[in-house]
Amino acid sequence: MTRDAAVAVMIAAAMVLLALLVWAWWRRTRRDSGLTAPVGDVPADASTVSVHEALYVATTRHGEPLERLTIRGLGYRSRADLTVTTAGVALDLTGQPRFFLPVDRIADVAQATVAIDRVVEPDGLVRISWRLDADTVVDSYLRPQDASARAVADEIGGLLTPTGTEQ
Numbered sequence: 244m245t246r247d248a249a250v251a252v253m254i255a256a257a258m259v260l261l262a263l264l265v266w267a268w269w270r271r272t273r274r275d276s277g278l279t280a281p282v283g284d285v286p287a288d289a290s291t292v293s294v295h296e297a298l299y300v301a302t303t304r305h306g307e308p309l310e311r312l313t314i315r316g317l318g319y320r321s322r323a324d325l326t327v328t329t330a331g332v333a334l335d336l337t338g339q340p341r342f343f344l345p346v347d348r349i350a351d352v353a354q355a356t357v358a359i360d361r362v363v364e365p366d367g368l369v370r371i372s373w374r375l376d377a378d379t380v381v382d383s384y385l386r387p388q389d390a391s392a393r394a395v396a397d398e399i400g401g402l403l404t405p406t407g408t409e410q
Contacts, residue, residue: 268313275313278375282316283343289330293390293398297369299323299336300384301359305350305372308358312381316340320361325385327398332371334383348374352399354392358384369395 244252280302285291302317304310311318316339326333331345350373354366361368361384369385369392387395 271311272313272318278312278314278379280314280317280342280375281344281348282340284341285326285328285333285343286330289328292327292329292402293395295325295327295390295395296388297323297325297395298386298388299334300361300368300386302381302383303358305380305382308355308370308382308384311359314375314381316342317383323385325387325395327395327402329402331402332399334385344371344373346402349399349403350374350380352396352403354396355384358382361386367392369399371399 299317299321301320302312302314304312316336321336321339323337324335326335331343331349334342334344336342349371351370352372353370355368355370356363356365358368358370363386367386369387371383371385372380373383375381385395386392
């Protein structure tokens with residue numbers, strides 16, 4: 244095979260691979276198009292417990308940290324401000340409206356080590372499990388930048404009542 248033919252084969256293979264990646268992402272966005280995040284502001288009577296700078300990593304199916312969901316506004320990694328309030332958790336992602344998770348939608352909070360394309364030191368991520376709707380629980384992963392994952396998880400966990408948590 245000549246050098247030109249080998250280059251042509253490599254370019255064709257790269258184009259096919261890119262087309263497959265675009266097609267897979269398109270199918271994923273169509274699959275998840277009915278899922279919506281709780282957009283809204285913090286209730287006026289809630290007081291702020293803490294505010295943290297964080298890196299939003301992903302939202303996945305509950306218990307499946309490698310199965311990214313493409314929920315509108317939560318499909319891509321982003322810098323974020325995480326606000327823990329007495330009424331729930333607000334998440335401000337760059338360029339997106341504020342997402343607010345009321346306490347009654349938060350099923351569990353814990354630490355994690357891996358999610359999609361992010362692997363960190365043991366328990367370096369905060370995993371918030373929350374109810375997308377009555378039947379669907381999802382996990383959102385955050386990497387705190389100004390506090391330990393343990394401290395942030397404990398703050399959020401302190402909002403949950405023993406009857407409101409899910410194991």
